[in-house]
Amino acid sequence: MKKIKTILVTVMSVAFCTMSIESTQANENKLQFTPKLIQSKEKMDDSETDFKLKVKPNTDVSFSVDVTNESKEPIKMEAAIKDAATNNQGSINYASDKKVINDKVSLEKIADYHEEFELKSHEKKTLKVSFKTPKEPFDGIILGGLYIEQKPDEKSKEMIRNAFSYTVPVILVESEKNIDANLTFKSVTPELTGGRNALKVSLNNPVYNILPDAFYEVNVTKKGEDKSLYKDELKGMSFAPNSTFDHYILMGQDNYQAGDYTAHIKVSSDYGEWEWNEDFSIKSQTAKDLNEKSVSVKRMSTLMKVMIGLIILLILIIIIVITMMRRKLKKIEKIREIETGN
Structure with a gap:
């Protein structure tokens, strides 16, 4: 190094x-x-x-x-x-x-x-x-x-x-x-940025000097899986001395999903290389609270909600009508059986 x-x-x-x-x-x-x-x-x-x-x-x-x-x-x-x-x-x-x-x-x-x-x-x-x-x-x-x-x-x-x-x-x-240059891992947390869903990756530069011209990359997967869910990279970046670097990975229009994940982080420069594979979790309540506050999550319009409600109501009415008709037919059949002596 x-x-x-x-x-x-x-x-x-x-x-x-x-x-x-x-x-x-x-x-x-x-x-x-x-x-x-x-x-x-x-x-x-x-x-x-x-x-x-x-x-x-x-x-x-x-x-x-x-x-x-x-x-x-x-x-x-x-x-x-x-x-x-x-x-x-x-x-x-x-x-x-x-x-x-x-x-x-x-x-x-x-x-x-x-x-x-x-x-x-x-x-x-x-x-x-x-x-x-x-x-x-x-x-x-x-x-x-x-x-x-x-x-x-x-x-x-x-x-x-x-x-x-x-x-x-x-x-x-x-x-x-x-x-000597040095970087340390701090945390990965779900956090809104500008009202949008993101994962915040935080690294510390505890050294009282700038770490210049570094290449940073992060890849987030489900824990124990290889499929990439979110990834990002930065070229030619500089880490300020005695400070925390917070990087937000935007999730597009995806909802937060409760579960266990792993952040695969790499930083390379002329002054050293660092790599972390850090597990983190998103709790159900946290996902629910953040999704409700997010402006990036896809939400159904009022018209769509009304239409879905009407469709469900119509299906329930049809089920009720069919059920009542079957009961009525069964009664008619029983009356006929009694009249015919069967």
């Missing part, structure tokens, strides 16, 4: 995800504020898209970003430090809402920074993030980001409101020592 190079992996990974602009079908697909990184003494390079900071244990650290309102109208802003995690598509999100495995090396907890403010037209504000690094030394990196968002205008009469955000990746490096 190869050791992961701390600095090299960090630079490669950040280069592919330095900015995130989100818009809910914005009328103008344009960032209305401009962030500018300010050089600090801990910064390891002159990058204008991320903060890679060389730090020491139990030391005060700070970095700053200038934010300027480029629009003609005042805008409301929000900024916060968050931890990094790998999203469902296998890419690193540098401003995730997920909790890290060990919160002693959580950038969000260490920095504890959150601020809401308003910028007038063409006004500039300096966001300064100050914190103290953990007392205990660590090998690898602490990874997260400064998330800056322009909040939607609540007074707007538009049905669709614009929302823009920008993420500045933040990387703390103490030791440039190369470390």
